[in-house]
Amino acid sequence: MAGSSEATLVEENFPPARPAPALSYSARLLFKYGQPHRIIAGAIHYFRIHPEQWQDRIDRLVAMGINTLDTYVAWNFHQPYEDVAPDFTGWKDLAKFITLAGESGLDVIVRPGPYICAEWDNGGFPSWAVSDPEMVLRSSDPLFTGVVEKWFDQLLPIIEPLQACHGGPVVAVQIENEYGSYGDDKEYLRWNRKALLDRGITEILFTADGGTDYYLDGGSLPDTWATATLGSRGEEADAVWQRRRPGEPFFNVEFWNGWFDHWGEDHHTRGGVDAAAEAKKILDLDGSICLYMAHGGTNFGLTSGANHDGAIQPTVTSYDSDAPIAEDGRLTEKFYAMREAFFAASGRELTPIPVHLERPGAVIPACTFELTRGTALLDFVRAIKPVHSIKPMSFEKLGLDRGLVHYSAKAVLPVGEATIKICDLHDRAYVWVDGKYQGVLTDATCEEGVKVTTAGGLAAVEILVENQGRINYGPFFGQGKGILDGVLINQRYIFQWDQRPVNLEKPLSELLQVGTAEDSSDNLESPNSSGTKENPATDGSAATDGAGAGYFHGELRIEKAADTYLSLPGFGKGVVWVNGFLLGRFWEVGPQVTLYVPAPLLKAGANKITVLEFEHGGTHAELHEEPNLGLIGVTYVEDLG
Template sequence: MGWGEREVVGVEPSAGEQVSVSFRGVAMGVAPSEPGTDPRHIAQPSAPALLSYPQGELLRGGRPHRVLAGSLHYFRVHPAQWADRLGRLAAMGLNTVDTYVAWNVHEPHRGQVRFDGGRDLGRFFDLAQDAGLDVIVRPGPYICAEWDNGGLPAWLTGMPGMRPRSSYRPYLDEVARWLDILMPRITAAQAAYGGPVVAVQVENEYGSYGDDRGYLEWLRDALTGRGVGELLYTADGPTELMQDGGSLPGTLATATFGSEPAAAAALLRARRAGEPFLCAEFWNGWFDHWGEPHHVRSVDSAAAALAGILDAGGSVSVYMAHGGTNVGLGSGANHDGVRLQPTVTSYDSDAPVAENGALRPKFHRFRELLLAATGADPRPLPPDPPMLTPRTLLPVPGAGLLEGLTALAPATDWPHPPSFEELGQASGLVLYRAHPLVPAGTHELTVHGLHDRAQVFADGVPLGVLDRESGALPLTGTGRRIALDLLVENQGRINYGPLLGQGKGILGGVRIGPRLVHGWSVHGLPLDEWPQAEVERAPGVAPPAGGCGFATARLDVGTPADTFLALPGFGKGFVWVNGTLLGRHWEVGPQTTLYVPAPLLAAGRNTVTVLELERFGDRIELRDRPELGPPQEYVETFD
């Protein structure tokens, strides 16, 4: 889950080991607490919090202040573009950037911790400060964010009996261990030490999930005990139910919403006299699911709501100010109670700053409102990033689907089909192969607990596609053994609601009629962990076969610039550029182009690699603008 960084460069500190961090060269050492113990032995900053509200009015350093923030998630933006995107937020009239911290980005496997490259929080904080922005950090540990598993590592939620987001002791122990590693990097960048961090969020919209007050209190104490001395706050939807479940006495309560700011302000002020009004997420756009419309929000509608927040004397964080990309396999999924709703690769979110950095009309309208509210002098407007000239690339078929995948990963033998968690794999594909004896006639092939999608083959011939809602199809036998293959795709872990943390793969079993199939040969294919050499090797590991599998295309570039990649005629699959996994493509839409940031390209020859699951097209196109699907106006709901 990153822009091309694959080597593990750090491990967790052992018990009692000091974590050394620095902010702009000022070194700090923080001794981590033992997991599961009270951590309140770390000194608080001697300076008071930069943001305060002693008489109900928000102050910054003792002076009246409005937080005018925009959400930008460092893990959704190529690190070479961080400075550019932060500068665009500042040019819009914002004075603060807020970001989540995605635990699964930094520790995809337990004990293998990374803060390099696109995970370098310290550098992100530096660049924000260089842009003149304060920073709000939302460390979770759960973040939602339409990010895979809500930011929780799959190894964590896959632990037997795990109960995330609660006072369940094994969960608290793991969170404590993670905070020991993470928090020194945040606390070192606090305003008290000359850094830009001015506020830290406690959990995330917990009132939409549960009512374990003890968990929230434990987490708040875990943050302050590890040195957080700046403003702490909670964020929940603007309903009594959500605020009851997610707010804490003595901690600033804020609201997340997209409309009716006066009603949200009235609710908060009625419940929290003496606290300033802060909209922690102003939803000026929305995200998309595969197979559903592309959500947009009109400039007039969004600007009217933003004006309402400002007119009510409120502070605000524009969610998203710049959405970026669910790079690799970072996109999560929702579940509406009936079906899984996987999120698309783009996280453009109809934000004021588009996925490629272009400034939309919404940017300019927001800029007018924000500058009018502050009276600040406008910053110069940055130009839109340059784009490659549109062109067509010709794909060259490589290894066939089943032949290529079996050649890329060694098989392990299992009596039953294992889950992704049993394989120690967070995302990607798993190929399950068995050789059952199938009597003559037609039988029902049933997959129990399929999460999420399986392509079924008998002796290499496609039989059909199963998903979570349709777990059976007919299978014709001749009285002999067949090669039965199920290629199962994790389409994104659920990031919101009571189904958070569900497993992936085949969680039950496979039956032919009433009889379970045993004796499986299993190939784990964690696509987002393949090194560049593996991606480059993949198309040649087996001969071309059929209309799907691997294909490559050559892209010659003079001066690298941004582009959007489209695959007309292709069905469903994954795309790499120079060994970096961009994400998924799928003909069901709404998204039809994938953003390729200029830093992924080199002057000269570049390689596009496609793993196509269903059907090759005859060309790959580079376009100079995104195509995210027919628009549908976003409508806010609270469920």
């Protein structure tokens, strides 16, 4: 605690009526039930792992020498729709996940946010909860705290009985998340802290921020344990803590031993020896540590978030993060390096790893299977019931969180060349005029526009906008999706629009019924039908191979369910389902080539694979026996300046 040489949370932060927390500290030392203790933790997110694999991944965490499991709670995973109560069953059974960890001998740290970052869509917020333009996000604004209170009223009764004071495994709960990277509203942080206490959280509370004065200035509280997030230069951060937080033990609650990838950028890796050496520096300071991630898992469906650095940077489907326990559960070189460091720090001799954890898991033999063309993309989206407005409507106004919106209008075009511009586009738009594909615009190119040549007169303008993932970090967090302003022909606005929201998270059986009638409306071309020969890369141009955009269907026959790695050679950009489960996004720009398909999604016999292609289709899919997440690329080292 700032300005105090020592502190004991048991005495200072909790009135006598409250149970004493399992963890306390004094004179920079951490204690558990009064005995010296060090947290050696690993982050694993239940929402990124198929529930039939939860126990396996927890067992691997234990084998690495971990004593604590750390998990975020993603609000939008539990309550994607405002009018439906949060779901805590099945894959969303948070209590079961925490209980499994406890039964495996682990303590648990819960990080309920509500903001979690985590490269997860919208930083964990349902879009409906933060779409009010008058709301000041992540602040003490009653509009914001009011909606969060309703969520906490549902969530915290799940966590409260699992605390150590009741014999459960939960020993710590986080206040907000890396708030010093976003704001400085200490009233909001105190509100968040009080909201947890008022709902029965009695275990130790903490904040988490970057390892410098700057981040502590915005994100820490004087009466709450401050922890650090960083991946290197731990000694420097520890020195900051000694100066700013005397008496508090140093806890690197997010040690970034790997990093995530964006589409169209490098694949990130970090050597196991290097990462373990940095971790050891923190352990040698008698600090505690949590690997972020210990096991990354997968951004299934449309749950990947995005960053923004001049333009949107959508995160790939894999969240492998070059973690010690790979996306498919394999034990990596980094696993063994970290295990050696953790056992040594705990004063333990290395013990044999259970054979079944070291043995390579079963995979489906490599094979190829055919994909056949189904409903064309625009036959599909144009068959959806339209919503009319004068100006284009955003995803939020249409009540759509993720997916696509198809915009259509009639506009008078000048004779000769004109430029179609989109004002405030988020994120990626395919453009047609009178049924002819014109090109792609992105948030970076939308105001430059796409040039079209016409004979003049009234023309049909069609724009299909894709939400590539909501921003999860930085000042653009909470930004809307779709066309947020308008569409121009040169400098003139087009008014009177029809919008067709495409919710790709609906049951696949329902989606496949849309646009299948023989008399579907005007036969507009798919993006590849313009005849252009340009490469379909991040410049937004579209390829041509005659197959077009739309649905593709295939049947995979296997003898026994096992893990596999799916690729779609010849396809451009889109999403894929396995037996009706929305597996995730793919994009030929990489770096990710294969999508991890966990064994529980498959079955012996026939398995249905469905692809919705936005740009240009191929003819077949491939299964691989190894993942391909991209060429070994750069090591991410954060700038602590």
